[in-house]
Amino acid sequence: MKNFEDATPNPEFLIKSIAEQGYSLETALADLIDNSIYAKANKIEILVDTDKEPFTLFLADNGSGMDEELLKISMQFPSRSSEDRRELSDLGRFGLGLKTASFSQTRKFTVLSKKKGTKKYFSRKWDVEYLKEQKEWRLLIPSSSEVDKLISEYNILSHDHLNRFEDFDANTIIIWEGLYKFEKYLNETNRKKAIKKQINDVTSGYLSLVFHRFLEQQSNPLKIKINNQLISPFNPFPTKERGFRPIEFKQKNFGKDTIKIEGFVLPARSIGECKKGASFWTMKNKSLMDMEGLYVYRADRIIIYGGWNGLIKKTHKQQLARLKVEVGNKVDHLLHLNVAKSQIAIPHDLEDAFKKYIGELTAEAEREFYNRGIIQFPNNVKLGPVSLFEKKASNKGVLLEINKKFPLLENLIEDLSKEQKSKLNFLLRMINTRINIIRHSHEDKPFVGLEEKDGISNAELISNIKELKKHISVVDIKNKFLPTLGYTVETLPNEVFELLKGE
Numbered sequence: 001m002k003n004f005e006d007a008t009p010n011p012e013f014l015i016k017s018i019a020e021q022g023y024s025l026e027t028a029l030a031d032l033i034d035n036s037i038y039a040k041a042n043k044i045e046i047l048v049d050t051d052k053e054p055f056t057l058f059l060a061d062n063g064s065g066m067d068e069e070l071l072k073i074s075m076q077f078p079s080r081s082s083e084d085r086r087e088l089s090d091l092g093r094f095g096l097g098l099k100t101a102s103f104s105q106t107r108k109f110t111v112l113s114k115k116k117g118t119k120k121y122f123s124r125k126w127d128v129e130y131l132k133e134q135k136e137w138r139l140l141i142p143s144s145s146e147v148d149k150l151i152s153e154y155n156i157l158s159h160d161h162l163n164r165f166e167d168f169d170a171n172t173i174i175i176w177e178g179l180y181k182f183e184k185y186l187n188e189t190n191r192k193k194a195i196k197k198q199i200n201d202v203t204s205g206y207l208s209l210v211f212h213r214f215l216e217q218q219s220n221p222l223k224i225k226i227n228n229q230l231i232s233p234f235n236p237f238p239t240k241e242r243g244f245r246p247i248e249f250k251q252k253n254f255g256k257d258t259i260k261i262e263g264f265v266l267p268a269r270s271i272g273e274c275k276k277g278a279s280f281w282t283m284k285n286k287s288l289m290d291m292e293g294l295y296v297y298r299a300d301r302i303i304i305y306g307g308w309n310g311l312i313k314k315t316h317k318q319q320l321a322r323l324k325v326e327v328g329n330k331v332d333h334l335l336h337l338n339v340a341k342s343q344i345a346i347p348h349d350l351e352d353a354f355k356k357y358i359g360e361l362t363a364e365a366e367r368e369f370y371n372r373g374i375i376q377f378p379n380n381v382k383l384g385p386v387s388l389f390e391k392k393a394s395n396k397g398v399l400l401e402i403n404k405k406f407p408l409l410e411n412l413i414e415d416l417s418k419e420q421k422s423k424l425n426f427l428l429r430m431i432n433t434r435i436n437i438i439r440h441s442h443e444d445k446p447f448v449g450l451e452e453k454d455g456i457s458n459a460e461l462i463s464n465i466k467e468l469k470k471h472i473s474v475v476d477i478k479n480k481f482l483p484t485l486g487y488t489v490e491t492l493p494n495e496v497f498e499l500l501k502g503e
Helices: 010-016 025-038 068-074 097-103 128-134 144-159 188-210 268-275 348-372 408-412 418-442 458-470 476-483 496-499
Strands: 043-049 058-059 108-113 122-127 172-177 221-226 250-254 257-265 293-298 303-307 321-327 389-395 396-401
Touching: 010 097, 010 128, 025 043, 025 058, 025 097, 025 188, 043 188, 043 389, 058 144, 068 108, 068 496, 097 108, 097 122, 097 172, 108 128, 108 144, 122 128, 122 144, 144 172, 144 389, 188 221, 188 303, 250 348, 257 348, 321 348, 396 418, 408 418, 418 458, 458 496
Parallel strands: 043 221, 293 321
Antiparallel strands: 043 058, 058 172, 108 122, 108 172, 250 257, 257 321, 293 303, 389 396
């Protein structure tokens, strides 16, 4: 038999060490909410009692709850292996979230839980001071009187606020007794102010972004209240807003899952709108530059947002760029997702692909940024001055085009026959293409081309090319006129390609 000696770690030291995993108050609460969502909760309330110290925080949900055996397992370090097979909707990974998130904010926490539809709560408690005294791993089992006292404190605090959830049965309640980062490291006059600001502003905003897809669900949406103030979702990709446009997405199989990346460019007007105050383009107290960068969704939950995760640096002229990254929970180990679910590392195999795509996205964002001075009139404007040129957002970039609503041009178009209108549209496209080639050459960037569906039908294109063939060689049409229309031979509609084929 080999000789050995006991190497059981000091519980106090180990808990304090593993709790330092990069958690803030908002990321710690988000980790607890992950568990609530996995437990099929659709109502979650967070309550903070700041009228007395130590500050006490309650997080309650109406999920499936736990029996005593499951609660005991959930309170262990860890409660499962990170390599276990998980459901697609499972937001956990290490089986440490409940403990590490809680210990990052408090040194004493209790979990009360009961199975949905039952009355009796089971309870377990971790207390660092008790572990320090005992120097052994001892999970406390609160007495029935202690459980009743905690439930009473929760109910009193919950009823003290207006607009409580109706028909809310709290099946799991997590209680943090003391928030040491606010109590120990701030002077007495600033403690209450700091915790209120952190909860009401920072945490509310963070949760509104991180869980926006759950909050926006059409069927059975998640509802989260902080001191009974309902959190509204903040979607960083408001695709229904005028001028907010995507660029072509990319998708790649990676490990046992798929990673999808899709870039979006905000309209230039968002810069001015954000300067005026609150805007749906940014969260409260955030600038466009704060919101610039990657948004990594893992199982519909945002893991990281803002910044480029070390791939490139933020710049003022790229503030209109946002990149949506969709991953499943099967590639956590490949992305090196940390315990706090707040950091990832882009694998070396994907770095080049990410950088190339980000380069395309930021180039589009810069074009939009530099074109912000060009006047673009809303479609519903009928009175007032009208510009001969207008800015048009497209999936190929921001274009400068002749405005067909310009009074003289509009009157001319009305007087033309159908055939004459077709020829005029053909000429306007050639002019618009040339304008954008010149404009982009001044920016030292290649022109990305007009959209192929911008007002000229295939029939019109065929008709005009047939007319051109009477006067100009096919070679000249291919080499001189197609580029001025934004086409290449490869992008021509099949009917037009056949018309020019073999000549």
